[in-house]
Amino acid sequence: MTNHKYHLGFFPTPIHQLEKLSKIYSNYNIYIKRDDQTGLASGGNKTRKLEYLIRQALDKDSDIVITAGAQQSNHCRQTAAACAVAGIECHLMLRGTKPEIYQGNLLLSHLLGAKIHFTGNDKKEIDLKTLSKKLAPKKSYIIPYGGSNITGAMGFVDAVKELKQQLNKQNLKIDYIFLASSSGGTQAGLMLGMELYNLDIKLIPIKIDKSETNDLSLEEAILKILTTGCRLLNIKKEFNRSDIKLNKNYNQAEYGVLTHREKLAINELAKHEGILLDPVYTGRAFYGMMDILKQKILQSGSNVLFWHTGGLPALFEYAKDF
Numbered sequence: 001m002t003n004h005k006y007h008l009g010f011f012p013t014p015i016h017q018l019e020k021l022s023k024i025y026s027n028y029n030i031y032i033k034r035d036d037q038t039g040l041a042s043g044g045n046k047t048r049k050l051e052y053l054i055r056q057a058l059d060k061d062s063d064i065v066i067t068a069g070a071q072q073s074n075h076c077r078q079t080a081a082a083c084a085v086a087g088i089e090c091h092l093m094l095r096g097t098k099p100e101i102y103q104g105n106l107l108l109s110h111l112l113g114a115k116i117h118f119t120g121n122d123k124k125e126i127d128l129k130t131l132s133k134k135l136a137p138k139k140s141y142i143i144p145y146g147g148s149n150i151t152g153a154m155g156f157v158d159a160v161k162e163l164k165q166q167l168n169k170q171n172l173k174i175d176y177i178f179l180a181s182s183s184g185g186t187q188a189g190l191m192l193g194m195e196l197y198n199l200d201i202k203l204i205p206i207k208i209d210k211s212e213t214n215d216l217s218l219e220e221a222i223l224k225i226l227t228t229g230c231r232l233l234n235i236k237k238e239f240n241r242s243d244i245k246l247n248k249n250y251n252q253a254e255y256g257v258l259t260h261r262e263k264l265a266i267n268e269l270a271k272h273e274g275i276l277l278d279p280v281y282t283g284r285a286f287y288g289m290m291d292i293l294k295q296k297i298l299q300s301g302s303n304v305l306f307w308h309t310g311g312l313p314a315l316f317e318y319a320k321d322f
Helices: 019-024 046-059 074-086 104-111 128-134 150-170 185-196 218-233 260-273 282-294 312-321
Strands: 015-017 029-034 064-069 089-094 115-118 140-142 176-181 202-207 303-308
Touching: 015 150, 019 029, 019 260, 046 074, 046 140, 046 150, 046 185, 064 074, 064 128, 074 089, 074 104, 074 312, 089 128, 104 115, 104 312, 128 140, 150 185, 150 218, 176 185, 176 282, 185 202, 185 218, 202 282, 260 282, 282 303
Parallel strands: 029 303, 064 089, 064 140, 089 115, 176 202, 176 303
Antiparallel strands: 015 029
């Protein structure tokens, strides 16, 4: 699969133990996978997806890459950076109205050279095809919300191979992986990779928001990627909806709404381990993990891994809330 990638990140990303938190939650050994350290414009998990997506855009002789998201989208910031590296014009469609001052990811997307279009409303789904037609005759390559299609998910199939090699090298067995799940590509890629590389770890994805993606539930969106992925990778397993686990206990607040839960998680990891979470995805998912560990739901003595998907720049947009 490496022949179909455009190199953008620094891999493998580190795995290390959270020693202080492992003492606080003493029934468990807590580790972290540092995809906040992928190196592309402050890092993040989308770099893995973009290595495949940008390669495909180049292979199709695209002049322009178009994608969409919230104004503090990590995916959009990393797409802008990937396009800068690859020398492709980047257009971002961002929800809402243009702010007076650009901050956080929005500022970085601007600095990275992206041409930014504001939708004027806060609807999650954005019409990218209309923009593509407006930009004709230039040839556009459209990346879906979050980079979550089978092409992007291949980056996380690779991530499982990377993880397995790291665990073997460290002689470490991980029992559970916690991660933020929103558009589904990361979760689907991990599930495909675990099947392909025979890695027996239980995923505990924390659902970040309530919204659907292109009129599909998150489970349906993930299943669609899994079905295509099994065919492409010659995986014999037939996934069904019951295979797709999503913890929905921590998404009562709307997408991007910072509550005391996210603040607690951000402060706890920062002050004990010197690692920064983001307010939208990892803050919510890390709180979910903390709460589950506090309740001692998982088997005592388990090795637990938090997959840090990045997002540091968004903290600056939320400065007034801390």
